[in-house]
Structures are given as C-alpha cells and as structure tokens.
Amino acid sequence: MSQSHLELLKLKLEASKWKLLTEYNLQTPTDYWFIARPNGDCITKLTFTIGDNGKFGAILGNETICNAIACTIEEHPSISIYFGKYNKQFQLDINQFIKQLNTLDKKSL
Numbered sequence: 001m002s003q004s005h006l007e008l009l010k011l012k013l014e015a016s017k018w019k020l021l022t023e024y025n026l027q028t029p030t031d032y033w034f035i036a037r038p039n040g041d042c043i044t045k046l047t048f049t050i051g052d053n054g055k056f057g058a059i060l061g062n063e064t065i066c067n068a069i070a071c072t073i074e075e076h077p078s079i080s081i082y083f084g085k086y087n088k089q090f091q092l093d094i095n096q097f098i099k100q101l102n103t104l105d106k107k108s109l
Helices: 003-015 088-106
Strands: 032-036 044-050 068-073 076-082
Touching (some): 003 068
Antiparallel strands (some): 032 044, 044 068
16 A cells, blocks of 8 residues: 555545545554545545555554555445555546445435
8 A cells, every 4th residue: 555545545535525524644543534525414434454564463553544455435345445556457446436435425325
C-alpha cells in the first residue's frame, strides 16, 4: 500500500460527492475513515485492513493507514478493494468500488 492509493481513493470519493469526516492524516495510527454526503447524510465507515511495517513478525500497533492493504465498507463487507500494485487494474477496481458505494447510497445506507 502506498500513499498514492489513499490519495486516489480520497480524490475519487470527493469526485463522487463524498466528504471525508475523519481527519486526513496519513501518519496517525488508524484503521478507518468516516465519510458522508456533503449535507451529512449517509455516514459510512470505511475500514482498512492494516499490514505490517515491512518487517517480519507481528503488527506492532504503530502502523499508520499507509500500511493498509485493503478497504471495506463496514456495513457491507462484501464491497471491498484490495490495494495491490498501483496500475491500470487498481484504477478499474477503485472505480468499481466507488460505483458500488454510490449504489448503496441510493438504497439508503
């Protein structure tokens, strides 16, 4: 996972009229973002699966969101995105993730 994945996710969310409610600080140890529509509707929790610091062994607890390897919509865990290589497939995957998120919004989360 890289900072580029998170920045693209944030940009795609904003382009689809989602507002990040959680402070955008990539150095804070956290594993979630709350998002909502600009009027405050449809508050949704995005949960990130955190990987390690690139060292062998257990997660230390000080990993930041930049160590995320995947993101899931907490209320709908079947909707997720894996942060693999930052390539064309990831671009397609993130668009599909946002599309599914927007579909849920229409069904009133």
